[in-house]
Amino acid sequence: MPAQLHKEIQLANRPEGMPTNDDFNFVEKEIPTPAENEVLLKTLYLSVDPYMRGRMRDVKSYIPPFELNQALTGGLLAEVVESRSDLFEKGDIVSSNLSWAEYNVANASKLQKIDPTAASITAHLSVLGLTGLTAYFGLLDIANPQAGETVVVSGAAGAVGSIVGQIAKIKGTRVVGIAGSDDKIDYLINELGFDAAVNYKKDSFKEDLINALPDGVDVYFDNVGGDISDAVIRQLNKHARISLCGAISSYNNEEGDLGPRMQGQFIRTSTMMKGFTLGDYAKELPTGVAALTQWLQEGKLKYDETIVEGFENTPEAFLGLFKGTNLGKQLVKVADPEFAQL
Structure with missing residues (x-):
């Protein structure tokens, strides 16, 4: 045979x-x-x-x-x-x-x-797997958003970013998303409940971002890096926290990444930035799955x-x-x- x-x-x-x-x-x-x-x-x-x-x-x-x-x-x-x-x-x-x-x-x-x-x-x-858990631990453990703060999410219409924004809303924050099309902007605001969203492909991106952040940025969940993150970092508040999840803008860059040097900005604002991978939370994954499952069953999360x-x-x-x-x-x-x- x-x-x-x-x-x-x-x-x-x-x-x-x-x-x-x-x-x-x-x-x-x-x-x-x-x-x-x-x-x-x-x-x-x-x-x-x-x-x-x-x-x-x-x-x-x-x-x-x-x-x-x-x-x-x-x-x-x-x-x-x-x-x-x-x-x-x-x-x-x-x-x-x-x-x-x-x-x-x-x-x-x-x-x-x-x-x-x-x-x-x-x-x-997705929501109950790698991407949902990445959102859960990266936002809550590293950034610890508090009610009333402003959270910015890049790559906000993606698998991780979309969950980050919704968890941030569950925690009582004001959420601003960054995505790459008007359809995605509409989705973030009207489907996922983001408070505002900005299209980074528009020539007016930097001005639009500033207008969407009248109270600055307390938490930045960074999936993208590059020029987008440079623009967000300039709007940081005192004691801001940055959860560094990804840098997709540079993954195919043969030249290597190059951008503004932000150490002075971080010192002035007492900003904390921390990178992570989901493997850092291997022993805690069941806790994240339980929370995400409960929010999903309660209708608080869409994916x-x-x-x-x-x-x-x-x-x-x-x-x-x-x-x-x-x-x-x-x-x-x-x-x-x-x-x-x-």
Whole structure:
């Protein structure tokens, strides 16, 4: 009987500047067989995230770089199609960080079982997953917003930023979002309840930002960096806090990042800026999941997803992150479940 095959996506090159489709290879392999305490998983949804761009560089970081001619890895949702573990049975839905592949074998202890009745299963890759938790800890632990303060969020219509703004509203703050289209500005204000939002692609951006901040900035949640952050930092209040989550404006910059030197501004305003990754909060994740789940069930959190259909379109979905095409979480739907009743 001929072996059954599936495809995985490998990193073909280390991109210079913006990645292209040529930096990815689709490779056929045999569908793996699970050993004792392992399960065979069929991928249902893949998460594509900006941090993956950094892993394409061969540089020291908080997480090892992707290897050339090996499968890229990321968050995914999958269905158990064969189990050799007492922890899972056929039809269970799980989440984990695994290869960009149509099938994976994984040790059962490395998987998290998803309750498909608690929320849409894709919520566990967005509002109840990496992006929601990043928003939760990055805002509340680092910035500690207080009622009546002004919170500014860049990349506000993205997966993390959209949740940050809503949590800030739950905490009683005034929230100003920054995004890249008038449709996204309308979404932030009229759908998510932001108090104001500014389009950074307009020539009047800096003036519009100042007008949206009559009381300055107490908290800045930075997903973007670059010129946008330079403009926000000039509006900081005394004892401002900056939660440094991402710098997507520079991820494909071959020249390296260069901008104003803000040490004097930080000294004058007694500003605190701290970078973080979600791994810093590994032991506290259940607390974040519980809070996010409660707010979601109470209707205090909304989330949107941009879902691209087809495993073959995964690279395009990833590249779209750097073009601002996504609203909310960017996902790829790979397949429908075979056994689970969703």
